[in-house]
Amino acid sequence: xxxxxxxxxxxxxxxxxxxxxxxxxxxxxxxxxxxxxxxxxxxxxxxxxxxxxxxxxxxxxxxxxxxxxxxxxxxxxxxxxxxxxxxxxxxxxxxxxxxxxxxxxxxxxxxxxxxxxx
Amino acid sequence: xxxxxxxxxxxxxxxxxxxxxxxxxxxxxxxxxxxxxxxxxxxxxxxxxxxxxxxxxxxxxxxxxxxxxxxxxxxxxxxxxxxxxxxxxxxxxxxxxxxxxxxxxxxxxx
Numbered sequence: 001x002x003x004x005x006x007x008x009x010x011x012x013x014x015x016x017x018x019x020x021x022x023x024x025x026x027x028x029x030x031x032x033x034x035x036x037x038x039x040x041x042x043x044x045x046x047x048x049x050x051x052x053x054x055x056x057x058x059x060x061x062x063x064x065x066x067x068x069x070x071x072x073x074x075x076x077x078x079x080x081x082x083x084x085x086x087x088x089x090x091x092x093x094x095x096x097x098x099x100x101x102x103x104x105x106x107x108x109x110x111x112x113x114x115x116x117x118x
Numbered sequence: 119x120x121x122x123x124x125x126x127x128x129x130x131x132x133x134x135x136x137x138x139x140x141x142x143x144x145x146x147x148x149x150x151x152x153x154x155x156x157x158x159x160x161x162x163x164x165x166x167x168x169x170x171x172x173x174x175x176x177x178x179x180x181x182x183x184x185x186x187x188x189x190x191x192x193x194x195x196x197x198x199x200x201x202x203x204x205x206x207x208x209x210x211x212x213x214x215x216x217x218x219x220x221x222x223x224x225x226x227x228x
Contacts, residue, residue, distance in 0.1 A: 001175075035217070037163075045155075045163065045206055047217035058215040094162055103210035104153035105217075106174060108162035 002027030004109035006095050008080075012116045018082040022095030022109050029053055029076040032097040035105060036069060036080045040091045050098070051078055085116045120145050122207050122220035130228040137194040139223045141207035146187040151210040154183060154192045157222075158203045166205075167192065194225075202227050 008020030022034070030053040038046050049059035051069045059067055068081045082089060093112050096105035121144040131137055141152070149170040155163040165174040167183040170190060180195045194201055207220040 037217075044221050045208075045219040047219070050215065050217075060216065096162075102168055103151050103217075104165055104168035104174075104208060105155075105163070106165050106168075108164070111162050 002032070002097060002107045004095055004097065004107055006093075006109040006112050008093075008112055008114070010113055010115060012085050012089075012114065014086050014116060014118055015084055016116075018080070018085050018089060018093075018114055018116075020080045020093055020095070020112055020114075022078050022080075024076040024078075024097065027107075029073060031100050032107075033100070034069075034071070034078040035096045035098060036078075037094045037096055037105070038089075038091040039094070039111075040088075046091075048080065048082075048093075085114075087116050090114060090116045119216065120147060120209055120211055120218060122209055122218060124205075124207055124220035124223045126223060127221075128224045128226060130226050131197055132228045133197050133199055135197050137192075137197055137201070137225055139192040139194075139205050139225070141185075141190045141192070141220050143188045143190070143209065147209065147211065149186050149190075152183075152185070152190050153208045153210075155206045155208065156201075156203045157206065163206065197225075199227075201225065 003025045006022040033050045035050040036048040051057045070079045095109040097107040123142045125140045152170045154167040157163040171183040204222045
């Protein structure tokens with residue numbers, strides 16, 4: 001069973017760059033698409049984007065231009081960067097994995113709280 | 119972009135009762151692309167159902183999914199205390215690839 005662990009800076013100032021990393025254990029890294037999903041306090045879920053082991057990315061148009069998702073297959077890691085953050089980027093950020101052919105997120109990281117405040 | 123609207127916003131029921139949660143889409147789509155998640159406070163979402171009616175690994179059979187076109191339903195046949203949580207539906211579309219979520223239904227103990 002695939003397990004995900006994520007980490008990254010939790011407190012940012014406006015205009016800084018958010019950076020998070022997620023590592024996959026005990027599974028087939030290449031058999032998944034890897035997504036980032038965020039959840040503002042008390043609100044619903046927003047898909048940020050995804051990447052596969054080949055580095056093919058897809059992004060939510062609402063965030064495109066500020067978001068970069070990258071992959072390091074040698075470490076089974078995916079990373080998220082969001083530039084020029086504002087208070088609206090305050091949220092819990094999750095990494096998640098979609099098995100090939102399953103258009104849903106079957107595995108999730110524990111989540112990382114990111115607060116943007118001056 | 120397809121918009122998912124979940125109803126009701128809050129559902130108050132007692133353990134042992136049947137829960138019916140609705141997810142309505144702004145446009146019709148392939149039922150392969152509809153999923154349901156459960157989220158408890160302070161936890162990551164957990165996949166319950168994908169392709170409308172396929173239970174994810176380890177999900178008990180009191181959970182079932184149905185629907186087609188624009189109307190989809192998650193049913194919990196007999197509520198257990200651990201089922202009280204927030205439930206989200208999710209849609210996948212392409213091109214380009216995009217995931218969207220409903221706003222959620224809170225299932226609370228009556």
